[in-house]
Amino acid sequence: MTTTDPPAATASFAAPRDRRNRARAGTSATLTAWAGGVAYVLLLLVLVGGAPRDSGPLVAVGSLPAVALLVGVLRRAPLTALLLTLLGATAVVVVPQRSTRVSMTLFYQGQFLSYLAADLVLGYIVATCRRRVSIVAVSLAFVVQFMAIGLFAHGPVVIVDGVIGLLTMAASCMLGLLSRERREHAVALRAQEVAEAVTAERLRIARELHDMIAHSVGIIAIQAGVGSRVIHTQPDAARDALRAIESTSRQTLSGLRRTLVALRQAEPDTAPAGQAPLAPSPGLADVERLAAVTAEAGVRVEVRVSGEWRPLPPDVDLSAYRIVQEALTNVIRHAGTGHCTVAIGYGNEELSVEVVDDGRGVPGDGTGHGFGIVGMRERVALLHGRFSAGPRLEGGFRVLARLPLPEPAGVSADTR
Known part of the structure; x- marks a missing residue:
């Protein structure tokens, strides 16, 4: 009989193997980098x-491509790479022999081109390393280059070589600083985007949990109060209240389970093996069931639907349902009435959802009573719709949301 290692044992063996592979890869990269330096x-x-006499400018130009061999060293030890380029450039200036006075001018003018490699390395250090390391690198490059110019440049080219060297160093440092600022700005933007995304997700979760739980808890509280009052005088009514509490509790637990699983899974569509599929998110198709539950809590809901029904985008469908749910919760808690109306209108360009009651209303716009109105307003704003909520002149309270809809299928620009 064959046996297989359990997953935990396989993972425990795989982890050291991965660490050894990474260590070998790191060692290989380090050896390659220093081999490039050598x-x-x-x-x-x-x-x-091996350069011929009076070939200083040619040697200086030829040494520039060799700096590509120091890429690995530059990433691991930037100051060491800068020191190597400075020593190499100084060797190009000092070692080649000079003979005739005629060739000396060309020699002096071209020999210092070798310091361009050091300036490139300096720009990389300024762009990527800490400010202390950058200051040390700039100081080292300045001292070495201008000592070489002062000692080995003669005649009228001294000032020219000094100015060119200073401008080249300044240009490389400025390019490095610009690159650093762009990178830091990009990092700050990414951090801001992440923070905004986290905040938006927290608000979304808060709205979803509030809309889901507030309505259910309100129904449960009312049914529990009814049951406690009639349990001795009307056992059948108390039994109905308990059934309503049980049904509402199960629905709430199902919604919470769906929300928590969606938060835990990277891919919400994939469920663990052996787990029952999650119930779909509610939508306007569930408004009748919501009205029946609200009626059990003592508020009769009249649902009116106008316009041609058509499938809605999931975010619009869920938001419209949550708005109706939260508005009915406010009616149950605050209106003090036994009747309200829910009007759903399917227009060509927008969906309208209106909840009206004839109760005592709420002072102001209702923002002082928890987060219900605020959450509804945020849902509508995220969908670029319009929202209003407030007491009516004839009494009662009115919630109205207008959510933009995509163009119906089959309607072209020529037929509008």
Whole structure:
């Protein structure tokens, strides 16, 4: 009989193996980087030692591509890479022989081109390293370059070489600073986007939990009060209240389970093996059931639907349902009436949801009574709709939301 290792044992063996692979990869990359540094030094020795007489500018130009060998060293030890380029450039300036006075001017003017490699490395350090390291690098490059210019440049080219060297260093440092600022700005923008996304998700979860739980708890509280008052005198009514409490509790637990599973899973559509599929999110198709539950709590709901029904986007459908649910919760808690009307209108460009009651209303716009009105307003704002809530002149309270809808299928721009 064959046996297989349990998943935990397999994972415990795989983790050290992965660590060993990463360690070997890191060691290989480090050896490759320093091999490039050694190759850079050897190549400069060959260029400087084997160059013909009076070929200083040619050697300086030829040494520039060799800086590519220091990419690995630059990533791991930036100051070491800068020191190698400075030493190599200084060797190109000092070692080649000079003979005739005629060639000396060309020699002095072209020999210092080798410091361009050091300026490139300096710009990278300024762009990527800490400010203390950047200051040390700039100081080192300045001292070495201008000492070389002062000692080995003569005649009228001294000032020219000094100005060119200073401008080249300043340009590389400025490019490095600009690159650093752009990178830091991009990081700040990403952090801000992440913070805004987290805040928006927290608000979404808060609205969903509030709308889901507030209505159910309100129904349960009312039914529990009814049951406690009639349990001795009207056992059948108390039994109905308990059934309503049980049904509402199960629906609330199902909604909470769906929300928590969606938060835990990276892919909400995939459920763990052996787990029952989650119930779909509610929508306007569930308004009749919501009205029946509200009626059991003592508020009769009249549902009116106008316009041609058509499938809605999931976010619009869920938001419209939650608005109706929260408005009915406020009627149960605050209106003090036994009747309200829910009007749903399917228009060509927008969906209208209106909940009207004839109760005592709520002072102001209702914002002082929890987060219900605030949550409804946020839902509508996220869908770029219009929302209003407040007492009516003839009495009672009115909640109205207008949510924009996509163009119906089959309607083209030519037929509008």
